[in-house]
Amino acid sequence: MQFEVWAPQADRVSLECDGVTRALERDPQRAGWWTGEAEARDGSRYGFAVDDGPVRPDPRSRRQPDGPDGLSAVVDHGRYEWRTEWAGRPLPGAVLYELHVGTYTPEGTLDAAADRLGHLAELGVTHVELMPLCPFPGRHGWGYEGVSLWAVHEPYGGPEALKRFVDRAHELGLGVVLDVVHNHLGPSGNYLPVFGPYFTDRHQTPWGSAVNLDAPGSDEVRAYLVGSALAWLRDYRIDGLRLDAVHALVDTRACHFLEELSAAVDALAAETGRPLFLIAESDLNDPRLITPREEHGLGLHAQWNDDFHHALHTALTGESQGYYADFARAPFAALAKTLTGGYFHDGSYSSFRGRSHGRPLDRGRVGGHRLLGYSQTHDQVGNRAQGDRLSASLSPGLLACAAALTLTAPFTPMLFMGEEWAAGTPWQFFTDHTDPVLADAVRRGRRREFAAHGWAEDEVPDPQDPATRERSCLDWSEPEREPHARVLAWYRRLIALRHTQPDLTDPDLADLKVAYDEEARWLAFRRGDVRVAVNLSKEPAAIPLGTRPARVLAAWDEVSGPGEDGMLRLPGESCVVLEQD
The missing domain is CATH 2.60.40.10 (Immunoglobulins)
Known part of the structure; x- marks a missing residue:
């Protein structure tokens, strides 16, 4: 060999x-x-x-049986016999579901997660987005401190378990998306500097020296990252990749690394005959990320849209701290702006950043499906002091409103695991560092971060305590009980509507018309013949929809179409989806 x-x-x-x-x-x-x-x-x-x-382990190791510090193992990908002939599922029209293998089930393995994929097929989602799988020290963690970018975390089951998971997903008609981290490697078990200039001091990131994308030796570093990405798509038949924090990929070369990566992925898609795609997490609000390469963009297929999340979150909760401040001044106006324009900060002043931020999307060239919309993610839940979900503080009615806005908006919707039944379990920040010095530094850093915002030390869960991870595991008995069962049925209904109503997958942002009342706390919008109305107030709302007959497609509470006066009477903390010619 x-x-x-x-x-x-x-x-x-x-x-x-x-x-x-x-x-x-x-x-x-x-x-x-x-x-x-x-x-x-x-x-x-x-x-x-x-x-x-x-x-030291091979930088391109396909398997680390004894963890990041152990020897590598040879993997013969040809030994696995795939059961499913899979033509792929494209991103347009998709509904994604973000899943963390270590907490989706108490067992915390890929095989245990595969056994629960039937739930997602019944829910109606089209793609499972797995949080990072690369090896990291210890057994449990979020996965963003992984090393060995070609290998699968052994406690999750290793390479064979990932293939079984993908096979099972494809059998059920589900695509699989994998979250990959190219902007940094974990602080423990990272031996790349032993071999070559994988990092450079020319640029600094929140995690230290930047990955070397533009200094001497960067050709091979870029090839290393591209090769890793293609290996997931080719060897494991993954359908798409979510690229973590691409704003931290500092690259001054004329051909940006992301452009090189998108070209390589498109070439593999053409070779395999399967639709493959890249989704960026980006803090830039820069439409060039998702503009095709032939139009001088970087050619990524979609990006997470935190602006929609922030606007929706402030409208639901009233929170105004940190980056929520600009959205909280007029949350319904902010929500309306993101629904019709994609970005809220499109060159406007960001008080959180102390400068103007972003640039406008060209709605005639960039469809709404290139932006992912969500009310919750691992970041937005897990980076709270106690990892509390929206279900910890909002009524089922408000959760239903959040689902209606997310699943009928012009974006590609994404759910965070357990959201679909208003999970009562938190999702907290947990680690399992084997280095006691690093473990203590993470623990103290986490508590220091939230002490600045008024949290007492004993109120912030210890990331290293196994109970923190255990609390974060989904409780699979909940979907059978109320109010969880009702919320789950609501999600299923909305997702089914998205699949059957063509207006709900129309990517044209410019075609969406929205109205709202900031004081009365209602918002309504039109997408073709579909009307969506949400009332976030405890009091009933009268929403002008016109006198044309309307058919109720889905309603959280008992409601009929608009009356003879053209007003829709919507109960407090409720929502409705109508069809109106």
Whole structure:
């Protein structure tokens, strides 16, 4: 078997495979690469030593059976026999569901999660978005401190378990999206600097030195990241990738890394005949991210839209701290602006940032399906001091309103696991660092962060306490009980409407017409023949819809169409979806 590793600054590189050590030779065709052959099979343990240093895992390791610090293992992807012939599911018309493997079930494994995929098929979502799966120290964590960007966290089940999960999802007609982190690696178990200039001090990020996308040696670093992305899509038949915090990918080269990545993914899609897509998490409000490359954009297929979340969150909760401040001044106006324009900050002043931010979307060129809309995500729940969901403070009626706005808006909707039944479990920040110094630093840092906002130390869960993760696991007995069962039925109804009403998947932002009353706390909008109205006040609302006959498609409380005066009478904390010619 051929082994290879990029180590451009090394004088010597050796391979240890199944207890046998041999020197590698410089590759005469590729500068900085070392190669050699050794007997190996699926499961063979191996690693590389640079300049007589200790043996370290392969930067392109496909498996880390003993965690990030152990030897790598050979993976023969051809051994797995796929059960499903899968043509893929495109992003337009999709409904995504964000899922964390470690807390979706008490077992916290891919196989246990696969056993629960029938629930999602019945719910009506089209794609499961898995939070990061790359290996990290310990057993439990969010996954954003992973290393070995080609491997699957062993406590989740490793590579074979991911293939079984994807196979099962595809059998049920569900696509699979994977959250990948290219902007940094975890602080523990990261041996890339031993091998080459994977990081650069030219730029700094919240996690330290930036990934090297534009300094000397960056060609191979970019190829490393692109190769990892394509491996998930090719070897595991993943349907799309969510790219974490792309605003932290600092790249001054003429061809941005994201453009290079999107071109490579589109080429693989053409080769395989499956629709493949990239979704960015971005803080930039820059439409160039989701503008096609032929129109001088970066060519990503969609991005998370936090502005819609912030507007919706402030309208529902009245919160005004931090980045919510600008939205909270007039939350219904902010919500209306995001529904029709995508971004709230489109060049406007952001008091949180102390400067103007963003630029407008060209609604004639960028469809609403390129923006993901959501009322909750792992970030927006887990980064709260106690990991409290909306269900911890809002009535079922207000939760129904949030669902109606999310699932009938012109964006690609995304749900966070458990949201569909108003889960009573929190989703808290938890870690399992094996380094006691790092574990204590994370614990103290978390408490210090929230102490600045008035939280007492004992009110902030200890990330290292196993009970923090256990509290965050979904309770699968809840969907059978009220009020959870009613909320779940409401989500199913709204998702079914989205699949059967063409107006609800029309990507034309400019076609949406919205009206609202900031003081009375109601908002209504029109999408073709569909009308959506929500009343966030405790008091009944009279909403002008006109005298044309209307048919109720879905209603949280008993309601009929508009009366002879053209007014829709909507009970407090309630919502309705109508069809009106």
